[in-house]
Structures are given as C-alpha cells and as structure tokens.
Amino acid sequence: MPYFKNINTKPNHLYNFESYFNDQAEISNLKNKLQSNSLRSLVISGNSGQGVTHLLNAIGNSLIKQNKQLLFISAQWLLHVTKTLKTEENKNDFIKKLNTYDVLAIDNIQFLYRKAKNQSVYIQNIILSFTRSNKLVLLGCSDSSKDITKSKKMLKELAPERIELRELSSVDVFKVLKQLCSAEDNIPDNLIYAISGYNGSIQQHINCLISVRFNMKSTRINPDTLSLEEFSSLFDLKKYFPKQQFRKCFAQTRLKFIQELTFKNNYSHQGPIF
Numbered sequence: 001m002p003y004f005k006n007i008n009t010k011p012n013h014l015y016n017f018e019s020y021f022n023d024q025a026e027i028s029n030l031k032n033k034l035q036s037n038s039l040r041s042l043v044i045s046g047n048s049g050q051g052v053t054h055l056l057n058a059i060g061n062s063l064i065k066q067n068k069q070l071l072f073i074s075a076q077w078l079l080h081v082t083k084t085l086k087t088e089e090n091k092n093d094f095i096k097k098l099n100t101y102d103v104l105a106i107d108n109i110q111f112l113y114r115k116a117k118n119q120s121v122y123i124q125n126i127i128l129s130f131t132r133s134n135k136l137v138l139l140g141c142s143d144s145s146k147d148i149t150k151s152k153k154m155l156k157e158l159a160p161e162r163i164e165l166r167e168l169s170s171v172d173v174f175k176v177l178k179q180l181c182s183a184e185d186n187i188p189d190n191l192i193y194a195i196s197g198y199n200g201s202i203q204q205h206i207n208c209l210i211s212v213r214f215n216m217k218s219t220r221i222n223p224d225t226l227s228l229e230e231f232s233s234l235f236d237l238k239k240y241f242p243k244q245q246f247r248k249c250f251a252q253t254r255l256k257f258i259q260e261l262t263f264k265n266n267y268s269h270q271g272p273i274f
Contacts, residue, residue: 014015016057017062041160042161043161049200053107054116064101072105074107078112100229102136104126104137109141112148124151126221170197173205177205190226194232200240208215211240219234
C-alpha cells in the first residue's frame, strides 16, 4: 500500500495497560469489552497530558495480541494524505485500502475540526465506512471542544462510546513518577511527593523529575532530612509548572479585586458599583 510506505502504522509497543497510570473505573470496563469483542466505536477524550495517546496505544497493542489487523494513524497524517487525493477514483481507492484492516485508530482528531467542507465530509465517510462494515473505530481527542464526533451525523451513525479521562490526582502522579525512578537515582519519596503536588500535565511532572534528578547529582545535601517545603524551595519546583504560577497569580489578583470591590460597596455613599 503506497500510502503507508513512509509511516509507522502500528501503536507504540511501549504503551500498554500495565504502564497506564489512570485507574478510573471506565478502564476496567473497557478491558472487558475488548476481550468480548463487544466494542464498535470509542472516543477517548481529555486534556493534553492526561493519557489519551497512551490509552489509545494500549488498546491498540491489546487488539494486536488478539490478532486484529489494526491501522494506527494520526489525524495530521490523514489530513495530509486526503489533500493529495484529487479524483473520486483516488478517494474510493484509499477507503478500500483502509477497509482491509479490522480496526482503525486515529489520534488527535481535534486537528480535523472545522476543515474545508469537502475534506471534512470525506474524512467523516472514511471513519463511518468502518462502522458500516461492523469494524472497530478508535479515536483520541485531546481537546473535547473540538471533538468532530459530536456533530449530528457522527453522533447518529458512529454512536460512539466515550471515555472522558479525569484530571490525575497527586497520588496518580506520584505512582507514575515512582515507577520512573530506580534505586540508583536515590530520590526520596518526599521529593516525589513535592513534585506530585503541583498542577500540570504528566509530561510537565516527568520533565521536572528529570531535571531534579540531574540537579541532585551536583547538590551536596542529605535529601532524607528535607521537608516538602524545603524541597520545593531548593529545586524551585514551581518553575516547571507555569500554569500553576498563573493560577496563583490570577487568584491573588481576583482576591484583591473582590476586597477592593467590597470596600467600595460598604463605604461608598453612591451605592454599589455593579
């Protein structure tokens, strides 16, 4: 198939259910449906860094173990290819080639949102061709506000099941970071707890851990003697989480505004300023 010569069409073998860090109840139900082959279409959505791509790859690897012929592609690649298909014959040929697979998995479908009408209709037909053939469609979306499966046509014909990934708790993040640390790193749990306490994507937490691990080698301290606050201050952990700093700044600004507003309302003879 010439379309797939220069790309990897298989899920990342490093991503599986064993290494997946989100343990919400829907994941257990999903595993059961995969085993029973009762799943027909699925949309996984969540914010960037919550594990959408990881889970999509894990599902793909699980299906390959069941000897399913699976095509794993990105929405960006699909956009590029569909732009090159100029004739109806080319378009029909492409759909036929896709339908030689049992499962179609597309990651980052938010990039398919609000494209040219002809291209959008064609891409929808690609996805729906699998459903019409009773084949499995898996879609990953890292921006639920740009989920193309929420259109009337897709809701009616695709009728997907959905998994909305929740924000990871600090405990979830701690478990992920703990798995990434070896005994040789000599990183105490207190430091991992300190990193886990910040709001941010899992990638931000991992980047922070990598940097801290490097800095610890050049810092002559006894990490077992430090508190969470001392770790945060020593390694300036908040700099790895810019959104955390923005939220804090915004919250302080909002609080100051409310205090000033309350003062004016209480002591102004002109009445409330609303």
